[in-house]
Amino acid sequence: MASITLENLTKSYGDTEVLHHVHGQIEDGEFIVVVGPSGCGKSTLLRMIAGLETITGGQVHIGDRVVNDLEPAQRDIAMVFQNYALYPHMTVRENMAYGLKIRKFSKAEIEARVREAAEILEIGDYLDRKPRQLSGGQRQRVAMGRAIVRHPKVFLFDEPLSNLDAKLRVQMRLEIRKLQKRLGVTSIYVTHDQVEAMTLGDRLMVLNKGYVEQFGSPIELYSRPASVFVAGFIGSPAMNFLPAHAEGGRLTLENGAVIASTTAASGPVTLGIRPEHLVADSQGPIRLAVDVLEQLGANTLVHGVLAGTRTDLTASLEGVRDIPGGQELAFSAPPEALHVFDRATGQRVGD
Amino acid sequence: MLKRVHFPPGILPYLLVAPQVAITLVFFIWPAAQAIYQSFLLEDAFGLSTEFVWFENFVALAEDPIYLGSFGRTIVFSAAVAALSMSFALVLAGFADRVARAATTYRTLLIWPYAVAPVLAGALWVFMFNPTLGILPYFLEFMGIEWNHYLNGNQAMLLVIMAAAWKQVAYNFLFYLAAMQAIPRSVIEAAAIDGAGPFRRFADIIFPLISPTTFFLLVINVTYAFFDTFGIIHAITQGGPANATTILVYKVFNDGFVGLDLGGSAAQSVVLMILVIGLTVVQFRYIEKRVQY
Ligand SMILES: Nc1ncnc2c1ncn2[C@@H]1O[C@H](COP(=O)(O)OP(=O)(O)OP(=O)(O)O)[C@@H](O)[C@H]1O
Numbered sequence A: 001m002a003s004i005t006l007e008n009l010t011k012s013y014g015d016t017e018v019l020h021h022v023h024g025q026i027e028d029g030e031f032i033v034v035v036g037p038s039g040c041g042k043s044t045l046l047r048m049i050a051g052l053e054t055i056t057g058g059q060v061h062i063g064d065r066v067v068n069d070l071e072p073a074q075r076d077i078a079m080v081f082q083n084y085a086l087y088p089h090m091t092v093r094e095n096m097a098y099g100l101k102i103r104k105f106s107k108a109e110i111e112a113r114v115r116e117a118a119e120i121l122e123i124g125d126y127l128d129r130k131p132r133q134l135s136g137g138q139r140q141r142v143a144m145g146r147a148i149v150r151h152p153k154v155f156l157f158d159e160p161l162s163n164l165d166a167k168l169r170v171q172m173r174l175e176i177r178k179l180q181k182r183l184g185v186t187s188i189y190v191t192h193d194q195v196e197a198m199t200l201g202d203r204l205m206v207l208n209k210g211y212v213e214q215f216g217s218p219i220e221l222y223s224r225p226a227s228v229f230v231a232g233f234i235g236s237p238a239m240n241f242l243p244a245h246a247e248g249g250r251l252t253l254e255n256g257a258v259i260a261s262t263t264a265a266s267g268p269v270t271l272g273i274r275p276e277h278l279v280a281d282s283q284g285p286i287r288l289a290v291d292v293l294e295q296l297g298a299n300t301l302v303h304g305v306l307a308g309t310r311t312d313l314t315a316s317l318e319g320v321r322d323i324p325g326g327q328e329l330a331f332s333a334p335p336e337a338l339h340v341f342d343r344a345t346g347q348r349v350g351d
Numbered sequence B: 001m002l003k004r005v006h007f008p009p010g011i012l013p014y015l016l017v018a019p020q021v022a023i024t025l026v027f028f029i030w031p032a033a034q035a036i037y038q039s040f041l042l043e044d045a046f047g048l049s050t051e052f053v054w055f056e057n058f059v060a061l062a063e064d065p066i067y068l069g070s071f072g073r074t075i076v077f078s079a080a081v082a083a084l085s086m087s088f089a090l091v092l093a094g095f096a097d098r099v100a101r102a103a104t105t106y107r108t109l110l111i112w113p114y115a116v117a118p119v120l121a122g123a124l125w126v127f128m129f130n131p132t133l134g135i136l137p138y139f140l141e142f143m144g145i146e147w148n149h150y151l152n153g154n155q156a157m158l159l160v161i162m163a164a165a166w167k168q169v170a171y172n173f174l175f176y177l178a179a180m181q182a183i184p185r186s187v188i189e190a191a192a193i194d195g196a197g198p199f200r201r202f203a204d205i206i207f208p209l210i211s212p213t214t215f216f217l218l219v220i221n222v223t224y225a226f227f228d229t230f231g232i233i234h235a236i237t238q239g240g241p242a243n244a245t246t247i248l249v250y251k252v253f254n255d256g257f258v259g260l261d262l263g264g265s266a267a268q269s270v271v272l273m274i275l276v277i278g279l280t281v282v283q284f285r286y287i288e289k290r291v292q293y
């Protein structure tokens, strides 16, 4: 068990810096999810912590050691790869035992640990099979098994579920969460799937183009996104963004509608409102010209534009609705559901 | 399912394959048939009369200590060439696999020996190891080793082995490198995280995973050493001294064209032919179903 500290971490390939000054304090036993769009540097960050990539600048501490110059093997970590990276010529048992064998554990100890892991992951029946004789989900479990037999200080996961079908993904997600809680091992989990991130993580680190946009609990990210990027990335359906002008707490939309708020910002801003926070209100200032509907069963997504403009706007209404296209609906939004961002920098302002 | 295209039966398909069939007949089947026929004949010393003797030439071979000696030498030679060139290529590929960046230059340089004609390759080694002019015997002398492959049969054998192996390293290297680069990076990385150092990773992960390539190359290299090393031996030692480097393929030439024992030589080439067919069968069967792991 160990805490992890990332201190001013940077990574460059030649002249291109792909990670910029990453800071983060990860507590012992915490489950951290690093989330961001493809190419933002998630894998690179994880691999730097694992010791598979050199560190260009800054420091990584695991426990009370600076591990910058340690080999992966010396860092006492285990990693689960996206493509599982099982040894194809070894049986499931040998795959799990390999790390222990290298560390010169006794035969009895190895057998005991492999048994224990196989029991937890319910893979006891395939111990003598080769990886190619297993299904994707079973391989995934073996990869997890290989990580847990070592009893490492830290688990690192690089998109371990992205090769599985949707149903299995949800199931494995839950199992990983339970397993981590049970073992209490500090974990860092990389994904580009925001739902996975929200459901798994104690805290989320949102990366964008190599910058940490925000690092906080899922609820914090949802209710107080630090930037337009985080606001748009977290939550489904995605947040609406409306250009607005702020003055004295009043927000004036493009079409002249005025919304009352508590913001202290002034000047050109971007107003963010989540679809589920728009309240149907015939007197409301936000008017939506309906275009298409998306029926999800429990609720209906109404897609359209802000009346009189070409700015996209989506609202989420409860239950099954039938609204003809072209109709205008009116909504209001409570002041606490309004997110105000600086138009130029995209950063949250005014509160 | 794709629908099969049917051409009306006619002469066209036969015409299209005729050139290939003609070439095969003239340059492969006919000489092979000739050799088989020859191997059943005995010619007198002056080439005036020939006699059909059935398997006498083969029996004579089986009882000829020089031929049996040559057989043994060929096995030693082939094993040494295959082992030397493959292990050397394996080490080189192991390093090239680690430095992926300058790999293109490295690869180009390493492929050169393969492009050199056998006789030129032989000449190169002859110059390097020439007892009076060569650079290496000069240095060897400082170490108290007297080099003269014109007199010392073991040294001559060593020299042809080195020359033959050197020429094959590039080929083996390319196959090994390709095989190594086909191993997913993450598997190697997983082993590194599991605590395996570079040597263990090579021994436990990389080497087992490229075993199909090793097997394939073994067949290729043995075939090469058996049949394609004539030029090198001819350029370096002419089979000497005292037959020390006369391997089977060289003996066929030597007995037939120098010694003019056509029947005996033909019998030897039939034996070689059987060997090459055997090796080819092994190779094809293997390519059909790759080694399982
Ligand atoms: N060896 C390399 N040389 C140069 N640039 C690289 C190298 N490896 C990665 N990059 C760049 O670094 C950036 C981050 O890559 P990384 O693999 O960490 O992305 P990621 O967030 O894991 O994306 P994904 O979700 O697609 O896996 C990318 O822009 C990529 O082009």
Ligand SMILES: [Mg+2]
Pocket: A042, A043, A044
């Ligand atoms: Mg990645």
